[in-house]
């Protein structure tokens with residue numbers, strides 16, 4: 001019988017590991033504006049609300065920040081479980097299912113889902129009009145789960161790796177509609193973009209930072225303290241308005 005744990009490095013808590021390493025490794029999936037967007041000139045190649053939060057956490061822990069970007073949102077929890085990253089900051093909704101495989105921080109942002117179609121579309125006015133239609137979602141997200149659980153008449157659900165891929169599919173007429181997180185949908189609406197939001201679906205989701213379930217109590221406590229400070233000091237509000245469309 002091999003008893004796991006109790007040896008060397010594995011004894012260290014999640015927080016101790018980060019401090020000893022001198023570096024916090026954060027996993028995200030860019031293509032989810034305004035939370036994480038690719039920008040080659042940004043530190044770590046990714047910028048946005050979540051990346052400012054990541055930086056604030058690294059600063060408060062007095063360690064360097066490394067961003068690991070994944071092209072597919074749905075692999076983030078596995079990367080966390082495999083120890084490739086210390087935490088996920090990716091507009092990730094706290095759900096019962098995910099609570100089985102990760103520990104979440106306190107919530108830091110509230111979102112709903114939104115139904116988006118092309119401005120030129122006149123026959124989809126709400127989710128009630130999606131029967132037989134092709135709808136794009138970001139793979140492994142709450143938008144996908146919403147369709148699976150609530151919209152059995154949807155003709156076809158097409159999964160894409162990132163939110164930005166779903167909008168490309170919509171503008172390229174590969175799909176009839178997109179169901180995506182409401183703040184991200186809002187970010188894509190502009191005079192020059194071809195999209196419109198026809199319905200906000202009140203799913204009442206809360207974004208949290210996902211951490212390992214393994215020996216992470218001290219890290220979770222610390223991250224919650226840092227988030228609380230960001231919220232109480234008004235810094236979180238500043239970060240959010242800095243990246244949100246006027």
Ligand code: GLN
Nearest residue numbers: 032090091092093141142
């Ligand atoms: N909030 C959604 C989820 O957690 C979408 C996240 C994302 O695509 N980055 O499933």
